Amino acid sequence: MPDQPALEIELLRAAYAAFNARDIDAALALMAPDVHWPKAFKGGFARGPEEVRAYWTEQWSEINPHVEPVTFHPEDDGKILVEVHQVVRDRAGTVLADEHVGHRFTIEHGLIQAMEVCSLPSSDLGA
Numbered sequence: 636m637p638d639q640p641a642l643e644i645e646l647l648r649a650a651y652a653a654f655n656a657r658d659i660d661a662a663l664a665l666m667a668p669d670v671h672w673p674k675a676f677k678g679g680f681a682r683g684p685e686e687v688r689a690y691w692t693e694q695w696s697e698i699n700p701h702v703e704p705v706t707f708h709p710e711d712d713g714k715i716l717v718e719v720h721q722v723v724r725d726r727a728g729t730v731l732a733d734e735h736v737g738h739r740f741t742i743e744h745g746l747i748q749a750m751e752v753c754s755l756p757s758s759d760l761g762a
Contacts, residue, residue: 640709643742647717650747651704657695659688671749676700698731699724705735715740718755 646665653662663684666672672681674690676698681690694700700723708716716739723732741749 640707640715642745643709643715643740644707646742646745646747647707647715647740648704651702651719654691655701655703659691662691663688665747667743667746667748670747673750673752675752697726699726699728702738710739713741715742716753716755 650662650665653659653665666684666687669683670681670687672687672690673679674681676694677690681687700721702719702721705718705720708718710716716737719736719738721732721734721736722730724730735755737753737755739751739753740747
């Protein structure tokens with residue numbers, strides 16, 4: 636039987652793939668009914684799948700983000716910190732941001748319970 640972090644990393648890989656494919660239903664299927672999701676583009680938080688759907692729909696009408704997971708760091712408290720390479724373009728294709736950021740996930744009962752955007756430890760940036 637695979638260990639818990641391996642299962643959770645596969646869940647997160649699937650969520651990023653669904654997000655990048657703009658497959659909202661597939662991504663939401665991986666989230667808890669009371670998921671807590673940051674509205675990094677607008678500020679505040681979305682709670683629950685329908686609020687996440689509305690936020691992503693609005694976001695994708697204005698910008699074109701692509702987030703590729705680079706590394707996964709299981710943490711002592713059971714959360715997983717993901718280093719992602721994020722490229723954000725406007726609707727015309729101009730790059731607005733090209734950066735590495737951190738996403739910290741809380742996973743419970745095999746579903747994404749919460750995500751927060753965070754800074755990465757400087758040692759992980761290869762500086």
